[in-house]
Amino acid sequence: MAERKPLGTTWRLAATVGLAVFLLVGPPFLSPYWIGLLTQMVILAILAMSLDLLLGYTGLPSLGHAGLFGVAAYGVGILSTTYHAGFWVSVAGGLLTGIVLAALVGLIVSHVRDVYFLMITLALGMVLWGLSYRWIPMTGGDNGISGIPRFESHAGLPVTGPIPFYYVALLVLAVCSVLMMRLVSSPFGLTLRGIRENERRMTSLGFNTWVHCYLSYVLSGAFASVAGVMWAYYNGFVSPTYLDLTASSELFLMVTLGGPATLAGPVFGAGAIVLLKNVMSAYTARWLLVLGIVYIATIMWAPQGLWNLGRRST
Amino acid sequence: MTYFIVQTLNGLFSAALLFLIASGLTLAFGVMRIVNIAHGSFYMLGVYVAYTVTSRTHSLVLGVAVAVGVVAAVGYLMQRFFLRRFAAQPLAQMMMTMGFALFFRDAALVIWGGDPFTLTTPALLTGSMSAAGIVFPWYRLFVIAVSALVGVGLWVLNDRTLIGARVRATVDDPEMAAATGINVSRLSGGVFAAGAGLAAFGGVMGGPILGGYAGMDFDLLPLAFVVVIIGGMGSLKGALVGAVVVGMIDNYGKALVPELSYFTLFAPMVLVLALKPTGLYGRA
Numbered sequence: 001m002a003e004r005k006p007l008g009t010t011w012r013l014a015a016t017v018g019l020a021v022f023l024l025v026g027p028p029f030l031s032p033y034w035i036g037l038l039t040q041m042v043i044l045a046i047l048a049m050s051l052d053l054l055l056g057y058t059g060l061p062s063l064g065h066a067g068l069f070g071v072a073a074y075g076v077g078i079l080s081t082t083y084h085a086g087f088w089v090s091v092a093g094g095l096l097t098g099i100v101l102a103a104l105v106g107l108i109v110s111h112v113r114d115v116y117f118l119m120i121t122l123a124l125g126m127v128l129w130g131l132s133y134r135w136i137p138m139t140g141g142d143n144g145i146s147g148i149p150r151f152e153s154h155a156g157l158p159v160t161g162p163i164p165f166y167y168v169a170l171l172v173l174a175v176c177s178v179l180m181m182r183l184v185s186s187p188f189g190l191t192l193r194g195i196r197e198n199e200r201r202m203t204s205l206g207f208n209t210w211v212h213c214y215l216s217y218v219l220s221g222a223f224a225s226v227a228g229v230m231w232a233y234y235n236g237f238v239s240p241t242y243l244d245l246t247a248s249s250e251l252f253l254m255v256t257l258g259g260p261a262t263l264a265g266p267v268f269g270a271g272a273i274v275l276l277k278n279v280m281s282a283y284t285a286r287w288l289l290v291l292g293i294v295y296i297a298t299i300m301w302a303p304q305g306l307w308n309l310g311r312r313s314t
Numbered sequence: 315m316t317y318f319i320v321q322t323l324n325g326l327f328s329a330a331l332l333f334l335i336a337s338g339l340t341l342a343f344g345v346m347r348i349v350n351i352a353h354g355s356f357y358m359l360g361v362y363v364a365y366t367v368t369s370r371t372h373s374l375v376l377g378v379a380v381a382v383g384v385v386a387a388v389g390y391l392m393q394r395f396f397l398r399r400f401a402a403q404p405l406a407q408m409m410m411t412m413g414f415a416l417f418f419r420d421a422a423l424v425i426w427g428g429d430p431f432t433l434t435t436p437a438l439l440t441g442s443m444s445a446a447g448i449v450f451p452w453y454r455l456f457v458i459a460v461s462a463l464v465g466v467g468l469w470v471l472n473d474r475t476l477i478g479a480r481v482r483a484t485v486d487d488p489e490m491a492a493a494t495g496i497n498v499s500r501l502s503g504g505v506f507a508a509g510a511g512l513a514a515f516g517g518v519m520g521g522p523i524l525g526g527y528a529g530m531d532f533d534l535l536p537l538a539f540v541v542v543i544i545g546g547m548g549s550l551k552g553a554l555v556g557a558v559v560v561g562m563i564d565n566y567g568k569a570l571v572p573e574l575s576y577f578t579l580f581a582p583m584v585l586v587l588a589l590k591p592t593g594l595y596g597r598a
Contacts, residue, residue: 061405108584112591115349115404116547119539122351123583126536130576245532249351249412256409288420295413296396299406 012307016264019271027166035162037278041271042169043230046176048254048266050223055252056261057184058216059196060109061118063248064125068105068221070243071128072098072228077145077238078138080154087154094229095222101128102221110214113199125248132240144239151233169230176223180263183219192216193261250291257298259305268307316447321569322562327454329561330461331524334516335534336541336553337468338509344485344548345505347404348397352411353513353538354531355418359385360514361526362426364433374436378518382511389510393503401499402488419531428528433521457519464512468550481505485548537564540579544586546596555594 023042027035051065075097079085085093109120132139139145151157151165183189194202195209203209232238241247250273258269273294280290302309339353363384364377371377392414400406439453472478483491484498492498517526524530541560545552559582567578586593 061408108587112587115343115347115408116543116591118349118405118408119543119547120583120587123536123539123543123580126532127576127580134576245535246416249416252409252412286420286424288416289424292413292415292417292420295409295416299400299410299413300396303406 012264015268019268023170027163032162035166037274039162039166039169039234041274042166042173043227043234044251044254044270044274045267046173046230047224047227047251048258048270049177049180049263050220050227051251051255052260052263052266053180053184053192053223054216054220055255056259056263056266057189057196058192058213060113060213060216061115061252062109062121062217062220063118063245063252064121064123064128065220065224066247066251067125067128067243068098068102068224069228069231069251070132070238070240070247071101072225073232073238073242074132074139074145076229076232077148080149081145081147087156090154091229094232095225098225098228099218099222102218102225106214106217106221110210110217122245122248125243126245129240129244132243139240142240144237146237148232148236148238150236154233165234169234172226172230176226177263177267180223184263188212188215196261246288246291249295253291253295253298256305257294257302259307262305262307265305265307269305272306319448320450321565323450323454323458325562325565326458326558327523327561328565329558330458331516331520332537332541332561333554333557334461334464334519335513336538336545336557337465337550338512339538340542340545340548340550340553341481342506342509343542345481345488346393346397346407346502347402348411348506349404349408350411350506350509351408351535352392352415352418353509354533354535355415355422356385356389356510356513357517357534357538358422358526358531359388359418360517361433361521361530362422363514364518364521365426365431365526368433372434374433374518377433378515381514381518385514386507386511390503390507392510393506397506398499398503401502415531419529422531423528426526430525430527432523432525433518435522453522460519464515465554472550537579540583543583543593546593548597549593549595552593552595 023038027038030038047065047069051062054060054062054065072094075094076090079093080090105121105124108124109117112120133141135141150160151168152159157164184192191202191207191212194205194207195212199209202212228242231242254269254273255266256269257272258267259265276290276294277287280287284290298305335353335357338356339350342348342350342353360381364374364381367380368374368377392411396410396414397407400410435453439456442449442451443455444450470478472481480491480496480501483494483496484501488498537560541553541556543556544559545554545556560579563578563582567574571578590596
């Protein structure tokens with residue numbers, strides 16, 4: 001990617017700083033409804049960034065990414081309700097479930113690319129959805145699992161209300177962002193970009209591209225699991241809708257609308273989609289119709305994502 | 315023994331429907347390199363349009379004709395005005411079809427509501443045949459026969475006609491095909507429309523048994539994808555083999571281990587991917 005000074009750099013910087021300041025100091029002045037929305041945006045921002053590692057940086061379009069996220073959420077749900085596990089066990093269990101799953105799925109998908117990768121992740125995502133839907137003794141089927149303890153009480157924090165959880169989520173987002181930014185600018189991250197641009201060349205340079213793609217998938221799954229664990233606590237229940245194709249496609253749109261391979265873009269993409277979804281729900285129940293139109297409009301007019309508007313694509 | 319024959323026939327029925335649907339998907343992929351997420355929507359729209367027509371006119375033949383015509387036209391317009399400008403950009407095309415899939419899904423809910431229904435079986439084909447202790451519905455046999463005919467038709471079209479030669483040339487190398495004077499974008503439009511029509515046809519053929527319901531589009535999509543992944547993208551023969559494999563496994567899986575019905579489907583896909591990532595008859 002040619003490093004030329006892009007148009008509107010100042011705008012991007014201003015947007016980032018503005019968003020960070022707002023996320024940090026804004027919530028105490030907002031109503032619980034808006035704090036809830038912001039919490040959703042923050043958690044889904046982690047998820048969107050995790051997909052960006054895969055889609056944007058490695059060039060592997062996963063259409064089943066919500067599956068990893070959802071399975072981690074189910075891990076928390078099942079551990080904390082059926083097995084009455086404590087906080088740390090639930091969190092670790094949820095993360096581990098997601099990561100182990102990513103490690104297994106990664107074995108299957110890491111040697112395919114492009115549209116093959118897309119179709120296979122889509123099919124695997126549907127399998128996970130089918131599992132959550134039909135393995136009723138474990139997952140509660142269509143009803144899902146409710147009664148996940150509140151985050152604060154489960155963690156033994158002496159606070160209540162939406163604000164503390166919001167700040168915990170924000171902290172997790174900050175940590176994950178730093179880790180992912182380090183990751184994509186590390187030699188490993190640069191190798192991933194090399195594979196995205198020209199895998200054959202990377203192979204002939206001596207890189208084991210399979211291992212890189214595999215690690216990229218597992219790491220991406222790990223961050224998605226973090227988001228899944230947070231999401232389970234945020235909602236207090238888990239259901240198959242977390243990992244269906246609609247969820248995966250919403251996620252895909254967050255990254256594409258925001259701007260793939262930017263990390264910051266998907267954060268804004270996640271915010272935009274959550275905001276749009278909730279604002280639209282006040283007027284119409286036809287969210288999928290709107291989502292479909294946004295999808296088409298994005299591809300028509302901002303195929304590189306909003307974050308890259310005014311920037312020359314490579 | 316009787317049990318196995320009936321289950322095998324049931325499996326063939328599923329395979330027949332899957333072949334109708336997956337052949338369109340695989341052809342569009344071969345010619346345009348497009349992963350069409352809206353393919354399940356074409357299947358769904360086919361059933362719904364046929365439902366509207368048959369409930370007004372009580373003619374399944376008319377229902378089939380209108381459904382295939384309408385859905386093929388929708389497919390053509392989609393290709394002409396939305397997909398063609400993104401030729402050779404598989405990801406943009408996929409996302410475009412994803413947008414349409416979501417749009418159609420919700421639009422169908424608005425237009426037809428969420429109530430499930432089945433199409434009426436044509437009077438000529440109601441009842442079951444019984445021979446040697448085996449009882450099997452006529453209609454299912456009819457679908458198997460029709461699908462076989464369509465398969466033969468597609469093979470003849472693909473292997474024995476000028477259009478088929480152009481399609482095969484484009485599958486092999488779109489740029490070279492264009493250089494020899496084949497109008498690739500017009501051909502793509504035709505193939506995409508035909509694929510949409512085939513999906514709709516499959517939907518209507520399955521309509522008297524599987525019916526129509528909200529969410530059927532995304533239920534079918536992974537099945538069609540697994541067929542195409544197993545068979546190899548872009549190959550008609552692959553679609554046939556994949557459909558039989560998936561139809562049989564799905565059917566026996568549901569009959570023998572119903573709880574694992576999703577896994578029995580997914581196992582052969584993993585196996586094929588591990589041994590031959592491009593599918594049984596696919597080319598890299």
